[in-house]
Amino acid sequence: MSAFHHRRRRGLAIVGAFAAATLVLGACGNSSDGDSNSNVSKSNTDNDKPGKKVVIGFSAPAADHGWMGAITKNAVAQAKEYKDISLKVAEGTNDVNLQISQVETFINDKVDAIVLLPFDGAAMTSVARKAMDAGIVVINVDREFDSPFAARSTVLGDNYGMGVSAGTYVCDDAKGDKNKIVAEIAGIDSLPLTQDRSRGFADALKKCGLKVNNRVAAEFTVESGEKAASNLLQAAPKIDYLWNHDDDQGVGVLAAIKNANRDEFTMIGGAGSADVMEAIKAGNSVLKATVVYPSTQAADGIKLARLLVQGKSMSDLSEIEVPRQLKLAAPVVTKDNVDTYLPSAFRS
Structure with missing residues (x-):
């Protein structure tokens, strides 16, 4: 849904609801005077360089309106930017049971990560937890699961x-x-x-x-x-x-x-x-x-899934782990x- 609703690499608001450490936005942190007491990590500037092959399963609702169609289109386009990503795209569906079976197929295929925009977040929580329990990185997009244990990271519009x-x-x-x-x-x-x-x-x-x-x-x-x-x-x-x-x-x-x-x-x-x-x-x-309401949320999810599987962090943050939640801005045009x-x- 558009509702469920764009591109925004401009100004992500970090909502560290579950963050394990304080996020420091802005410049990379190690001070030039070599302060050995600083716990600010050095920024990783090589995130876009090819790394370990990452197989990502992607599922979203049916593209029955422009915003939802853009969600899938942008996710696919983002994956194509990386030679080390292999993207498996499930057919868009508004049938919760079918979407559950799509995720179960990804689990059986032993993908490295799943980027999931659920038709119904509550209904998809159980199978998402099953994927996480199987060691698969799950990125929840737009419609939240009922449990924080069902996803490693969540990308939300505001x-x-x-x-x-x-x-x-x-x-x-x-x-x-x-x-x-x-x-x-x-x-x-x-x-x-x-x-x-x-x-x-x-x-x-x-x-x-x-x-x-x-x-x-x-x-x-x-x-x-x-x-x-x-x-x-x-x-x-x-x-x-x-x-x-x-x-x-x-x-x-x-x-x-x-x-x-x-x-x-x-x-x-x-x-x-x-x-x-x-x-x-x-x-x-x-x-x-x-x-x-950004339609690139799933594209962000693809990038986060790749970082997590490859053990990388967000290069513009001092935090050494990918945040648990990203909430995107809602500007007025x-x-x-x-x-x-x-x-x-x-x-x-």
Whole structure:
């Protein structure tokens, strides 16, 4: 899902929830005066040089929208950058039982690592733990497992942060007017990521005295976005701001807006598709901003899996181990900065 939602090697926020040691960001650490008491390790600058062959199994949900398609595309492209990676890609599926069997096949094949974006994190936890118990490095992407023992490292987008970014944009634009009407079109309500996005949005709005006046949920698809938006627009004759969680379902949302002949509000997207960014740049629609949810999370997972199997660390950190968790930033893209993010955006 886009929801489940880009490229961001710009500014990874390290969330060392399980880190064994303090992470020091920035310059490599050994001081020039040769302080023998320093426990800052020397940075590894040879990470991209070919090393031990690494066999990685990759599984993700079906590419039923642009963001998810970009997840797999970017993972495959990243693996091709390394001659020492052999990538086994399972067919994308939204069937939890099938995805479990895919992971079991990887275990039986004795792969070195598994990069897994689960359709359902909770449902995939048990088989991921089975892989870890078998000595296979598991990288959990986007949708978290229920147990910290099910993955060596986890790469996440910042769903709560997406909501905060969208809400902060609304607050800044509203300029203290507490009478603004705010609407929200969420993704799949049963998913924790959707709940986190909505919670972050509501928390940010509270700080400027606003709240969500009208809310509906869709399913991260064009069809569901159009249906949900049609219902919302009928129920809300006046809107000032509309935050749509996902730019893929946003294609349908925009169709509904056009059909309803509504243009009195400012729309903020979510995920950061190229289509939305181009609309923001053109400045000829209700779309004025979108919040990035990186679609290169699995590509990051591929790189981390390779480092872990080869016994390497992240060269830009002083920490000698790959962190247990990486949480990526959720920047807001507007007309002012769209040219920075557009080249790495996915297509809806």
